[in-house]
Amino acid sequence: MAQSPPRNHRATVELRRGELTELCERALLVSGASPAQATVLAAATAEAELLGRRPVGVSHLVDYVDGFRNGRIAPSSPSLERRTAVISTVDCRGGLAQHGFDVALPGLCARATEHGLSVAALRHCFTAGELDYYIRRLNRRGLMGLACANSPALVTVAGARGPLLGSNPLAFGVPLPHGRRLAFDQASSATAWVAVREAAMRDEPIPTSWAVDNLGAPTTSAEAALAGALLPFGGYKGGNIALLVEVLATLSGGLFSVDAPPFNHGATSPSVGVVVVAVSVDALDPGYLSRLDAQLDRWKADYGANPDVWTAHHEAASCLMSPDLYEQLRSLATAEG
Amino acid sequence: MAQSPPRNHRATVELRRGELTELCERALLVSGASPAQATVLAAATAEAELLGRRPVGVSHLVDYVDGFRNGRIAPSSPSLERRTAVISTVDCRGGLAQHGFDVALPGLCARATEHGLSVAALRHCFTAGELDYYIRRLNRRGLMGLACANSPALVTVAGARGPLLGSNPLAFGVPLPHGRRLAFDQASSATAWVAVREAAMRDEPIPTSWAVDNLGAPTTSAEAALAGALLPFGGYKGGNIALLVEVLATLSGGLFSVDAPPFNHGATSPSVGVVVVAVSVDALDPGYLSRLDAQLDRWKADYGANPDVWTAHHEAASCLMSPDLYEQLRSLATAEG
Numbered sequence A, B: 001m002a003q004s005p006p007r008n009h010r011a012t013v014e015l016r017r018g019e020l021t022e023l024c025e026r027a028l029l030v031s032g033a034s035p036a037q038a039t040v041l042a043a044a045t046a047e048a049e050l051l052g053r054r055p056v057g058v059s060h061l062v063d064y065v066d067g068f069r070n071g072r073i074a075p076s077s078p079s080l081e082r083r084t085a086v087i088s089t090v091d092c093r094g095g096l097a098q099h100g101f102d103v104a105l106p107g108l109c110a111r112a113t114e115h116g117l118s119v120a121a122l123r124h125c126f127t128a129g130e131l132d133y134y135i136r137r138l139n140r141r142g143l144m145g146l147a148c149a150n151s152p153a154l155v156t157v158a159g160a161r162g163p164l165l166g167s168n169p170l171a172f173g174v175p176l177p178h179g180r181r182l183a184f185d186q187a188s189s190a191t192a193w194v195a196v197r198e199a200a201m202r203d204e205p206i207p208t209s210w211a212v213d214n215l216g217a218p219t220t221s222a223e224a225a226l227a228g229a230l231l232p233f234g235g236y237k238g239g240n241i242a243l244l245v246e247v248l249a250t251l252s253g254g255l256f257s258v259d260a261p262p263f264n265h266g267a268t269s270p271s272v273g274v275v276v277v278a279v280s281v282d283a284l285d286p287g288y289l290s291r292l293d294a295q296l297d298r299w300k301a302d303y304g305a306n307p308d309v310w311t312a313h314h315e316a317a318s319c320l321m322s323p324d325l326y327e328q329l330r331s332l333a334t335a336e337g
Helices: A015-031 A036-049 A059-071 A095-113 A133-139 A192-199 A223-224 A237-248 A288-302 A324-335 B018-028 B035-052 B057-068 B098-115 B131-140 B193-201 B222-227 B235-250 B288-303 B323-334
Strands: A011-015 A079-082 A087-091 A117-125 A146-148 A170-175 A181-186 A273-278 A318-321 B013-016 B081-082 B086-089 B115-126 B144-149 B170-175 B179-184 B272-279 B317-322
Touching: A011 A015, A011 A324, A015 A036, A015 A087, A015 A318, A015 A324, A036 A059, A036 A095, A036 A133, A036 A318, A059 A324, A079 A095, A087 A095, A095 A117, A095 A133, A095 A273, A133 A146, A133 A170, A133 A181, A133 A273, A146 A237, A146 B098, A170 A237, A170 A288, A170 B179, A181 B222, A181 B235, A192 A223, A237 A273, A237 B170, A237 B179, A237 B222, A237 B235, A237 B288, A318 A324, B013 B018, B013 B323, B018 B035, B018 B057, B018 B317, B018 B323, B035 B057, B035 B098, B035 B131, B035 B317, B057 B323, B081 B098, B086 B098, B098 B115, B098 B131, B098 B272, B131 B144, B131 B170, B131 B179, B144 B235, B170 B235, B170 B288, B193 B222, B235 B272, B317 B323
Parallel strands: A087 A117, B086 B115
Antiparallel strands: A011 A318, A079 A087, A117 A273, A146 A170, A146 A273, A170 A181, B013 B317, B081 B086, B115 B272, B144 B170, B144 B272, B170 B179
């Protein structure tokens, strides 16, 4: 008598950093990315995956590949513009924010080290991907970082009938002694749009704090929410944070969220903005980082707090991937345009 | 037959800016403030009152007067330290944050205009008062501003058993054409501590989103909440904003919130910190402010949003005050030490 195959008859696939990065890079090159773009984005994608941040890892690379294939991401080189002693801007020309940041990074770090503070503002780029990626690169160089990015409109604020601002993430990170980092990276929406889409696919209700329908009324229907708008986290105060991010991210000329074409279909760049602030904490107080490090330990020992929510960022040497996603990645990496 | 007096037998008192400012100034001088401190704080207090922001107007001045009388606020002069081309720090020496900012302002504005960006970080000051005050002074000079202040611990985050961070306000403001401002000023707590105290005095329940009891459990008892801790707005994401504010505000050496003595009793300065960032938007994009201004009108016309929540800041020529508060102010202004 034939047995039915076990439900998990295929094991998950383990990929080490080298192979993972190479597959991502090949998938990008095949889809039309320039070599420089492929190198930067493959490294960023692998890093997110190895940190366990799957929604911004390989599964998000699929959006980038589709973006290159359909012309939403241009294979262009960013143009760096020095504005003042501490400000540079980058016209990403419809290309990648990660690439624009790569071009701005040496000057950003040099000027932050010299003057204590420096800003790089990117415009006309694809959506930023994992925002902590930008912060990690600063933290590794001993700099504190704050980053804001806007994105096509999904979130209603200030009583708007539909989406007005993007999910507009904000990321912040401080390099502590002994390689520890204090960091967070969060969307300004109460939940991720993909969480609503998943609930809709499973025909499950959603909390009323997540979204409104197309008339602006609270809803528990995920379908109605997809036709409506996400809510900001924390009511009007979270909406204010989304506004702060919108203004800072668009300062150098990125499109406002309501005007940004979608990141997941069509042939036009979202053309949004990203701003990254780098701070050399020593310029303000050479003892600060040690004091903050000790404070985190005190918060734990004396107040029962769990600073791990800000400091646990474990990058594994390899990742486990579902066979489906692995096959998709391999197929993208070998496809001919 | 004698009639009982009408319930509102005393009219509210109308005070114009000049008289209001003078009364505040005299109250401060009598309580031991230096002339410079009295001038700066009286102007700030009158402005908040005329903007209708009563909790940070004259009723808060009473806390400052008590602070000077009991030595929680020192009649000291701030010491300005130039750190780099774009960063200055101010040791407020136990005095007023508003006074420290006053001393830093000319250099802050000059350097923001020259380099596009500048920071003033204050330490060892009394709690900051109305944070939008700092932003308005930048906006009037055509500069965008972001300010963060920490304060004695009231808010639990990261699972702490009790208060770990202050109500840690964040304020942001952009000067738009035609004198319009886009601005907000918000605490990182879900509600103000005074709102919980009022509920306790009226023996009314509070929403579970406001606070926890002394064991960290959600509570609807205002009394239990006063013995416990406030919650951040918007769950852990609001807690992350409180952390961001804590780090930025303490960068130049202000005490962490858990270590800050209370602002409303005792003889020791809270000795907290304030950071103010000034940005010359023209340095990034000379057309930005006009574009943002037009965008606000579009958000209203095309999306049904109400940008008034960010732009309505009407400063009246006079304020209406309760007779009780007016008598208290007059009595403070005439008392002998």
